[in-house]
Amino acid sequence: MSHPGPALTPADQRHHHWETIYAAKPSTQHSWYQPTPSVSLALIQSAALDPGAKIIDIGGGASTLPDHLLTQGYRNLTVLDLASAALDQSRQRLGLAASTIDWIAADILAWQPPTRYALWHDRAVFHFLTDPAARAAYLATLTRALLPGASVILATFALDGPEKCSGLPVRRYSPQTLADELGSAFTLLESTTEDHHTPSGGLQRFVYCRFGH
Secondary structure (H helix, E strand, C coil): CCCCCCCCCHHHHHHHHHHHHHHHCCHHHCCCCCCCCHHHHHHHHHCCCCCCCCEEEECCCCCCHHHHHHHCCCCCEEEEECCHHHHHHHHHHHHHHHHHCEEEECCCCCCCCCCCEEEEEEECCHHHCCCHHHHHHHHHHHHHHEEEEEEEEEEEEECCCCCEECCEECCCECHHHHHHHHCCCCEEEEEEEEEEECCCCCEEEEEEEEEEC
16 A cells, blocks of 8 residues: 655645646746736836846746846846746747846745845735745845845736735735835835736736835
8 A cells, every 4th residue: 555755845836836837838828928028127226226237027937027127228137936947948038148147046935035136026916825824034135135126026916916926825015005015114116007918808907016125
């Protein structure tokens, strides 16, 4: 009689879930895909960074954001994602340019930043953290990873956005509730909403906030 293997830890479950999601179909068919991440690019422009400033994209996996940032002259980019399959898709898409980017396969809840960044960008990771302990771990990593005066751009589903994504529940936010989560060490500098049209024709409303630290 066979015995079941050890139960997966929450971290292992997260990793398995996202590796499976990204391996299932091309990145252009996922609901969050954007050919041009216009709102993110505008908010990054608002941060008025030096081209050599360190920028990290959390959960950036197969996002096209680094393609556009490279085109705009930014040259110190890091992309972190839980799913190696997502990072592989971006590396293949970028070709030789991929060698100029630092790719990190890691769980943001356990990752130890090796350096500090001038800008932290996260579109659609934070809203999956429905457990207060997970949000606390994320914010602890965020704080450790920032340079003084850094900008933080967070994008989540808005209060009238979807309640689930990729089979998982999410926590929806307004600019004020995002500011409340981050706490007094961060100042809300600007916010906007986006009606994101998914590749399959659906509509997802996002809220974007840029904070100063």
